[in-house]
Amino acid sequence: MGNSSEISVVIACHESTAVLERCLESLSRSALAPLECVVVDDASAEDVKAVAERHGARLIRLGHRQGPAQARNMGALDARGRIILFLDADVCIHEDAITRIVDHFRRDPSLDAVIGAYDDSPAAAPFVSQYRNLLHCFTHRAGRREASTFWTACGAIRREAFLRCGGLDESFGRPAIEDIEFGTRLRDAGGRILLDPLIQVQHLKCWTLARMLHTDIFDRGIPWTRLILEAGSMPDDLNVRWSQRLSVIFVFLLALALSSGSAGMALGCTAAVAAVNWRFYRFLWRRRGVLFMLSAVPMHFLFHFYSGLAFVVGTILHFLGLLRPSASEIPGEEPS
Numbered sequence: 001m002g003n004s005s006e007i008s009v010v011i012a013c014h015e016s017t018a019v020l021e022r023c024l025e026s027l028s029r030s031a032l033a034p035l036e037c038v039v040v041d042d043a044s045a046e047d048v049k050a051v052a053e054r055h056g057a058r059l060i061r062l063g064h065r066q067g068p069a070q071a072r073n074m075g076a077l078d079a080r081g082r083i084i085l086f087l088d089a090d091v092c093i094h095e096d097a098i099t100r101i102v103d104h105f106r107r108d109p110s111l112d113a114v115i116g117a118y119d120d121s122p123a124a125a126p127f128v129s130q131y132r133n134l135l136h137c138f139t140h141r142a143g144r145r146e147a148s149t150f151w152t153a154c155g156a157i158r159r160e161a162f163l164r165c166g167g168l169d170e171s172f173g174r175p176a177i178e179d180i181e182f183g184t185r186l187r188d189a190g191g192r193i194l195l196d197p198l199i200q201v202q203h204l205k206c207w208t209l210a211r212m213l214h215t216d217i218f219d220r221g222i223p224w225t226r227l228i229l230e231a232g233s234m235p236d237d238l239n240v241r242w243s244q245r246l247s248v249i250f251v252f253l254l255a256l257a258l259s260s261g262s263a264g265m266a267l268g269c270t271a272a273v274a275a276v277n278w279r280f281y282r283f284l285w286r287r288r289g290v291l292f293m294l295s296a297v298p299m300h301f302l303f304h305f306y307s308g309l310a311f312v313v314g315t316i317l318h319f320l321g322l323l324r325p326s327a328s329e330i331p332g333e334e335p336s
Helices: 017-028 048-054 068-078 097-107 127-141 159-164 178-188 209-231 242-260 263-276 278-288 290-319
Strands: 007-013 036-041 058-061 083-088 091-093 113-118 154-158 193-203
Touching: 007 017, 007 068, 007 097, 017 036, 017 048, 017 083, 017 091, 036 048, 036 068, 048 058, 058 068, 068 083, 068 159, 083 091, 083 097, 083 159, 097 113, 097 154, 097 193, 113 127, 127 193, 127 209, 127 278, 127 290, 154 159, 154 193, 178 193, 178 209, 209 290, 242 263, 242 290, 263 278, 263 290, 278 290
Parallel strands: 007 036, 007 083, 036 058, 113 193
Antiparallel strands: 083 154, 091 193, 113 154
């Protein structure tokens, strides 16, 4: 195993020591070991200290719950490496990921940040988890290499650039779009972010339909709408690229056709959504088979429907001045 004196890994954690254990185990198998690993315990009741010590990680413990944005900022301030690699506590990093990250920064001095992707082998077996994680995997594989956003689940950034841009917005007191918002600020300041989908992590999270709906609407869709409206532009990338916007329109027209009993219009809208998303459906077919793909199509239609609904609601709240300035003010169960 080689060693990198440049990389400090920062992991924010709240409870969930079982997945943190697996995360740190995977890090220990990296072909290129980091300079250090800093685990920031966001006031967990579980014994995070014991897990961190077993794997040689340095622990910072926050006295009260402050949210992942502040936890990651604390870790970044304490880190000694010139490059900070943020990892979620519920991912397992692939053995070659750190090597690829270091290579990118060494080859391109103008690069400020590098983000990776989920792999196509999510750990949780239930259908919703498989669908959700494979959707995220495909979205990053199809994304622009000159990325429009940052990603703290597996994202590396030069420490100087992170601090120069002020770090993550700590008004996000819960997991939300704090990394997307930071990426927007970094890009606006002239920073460059590279997406390399071959830098991969396995996601360990088990999704339920209720958790997925809550997260996508309240912790992603509505606050992301505010960010887009304040910026005055929408990037043609990831979940908001033109193909996805068209999908939302066609799914809304499909709902209208079904409510009005227009079979021809419903069939046409269904065919349009299928055509726009054929690459994703083919991806699912190749990874999980035709039955999984066919089962995922209605879920994908639902995803576009509630994503569009979140944008509409967020837009209305924004122009009425009722949309809170951060996801920390949005009520509901906090996702892990």
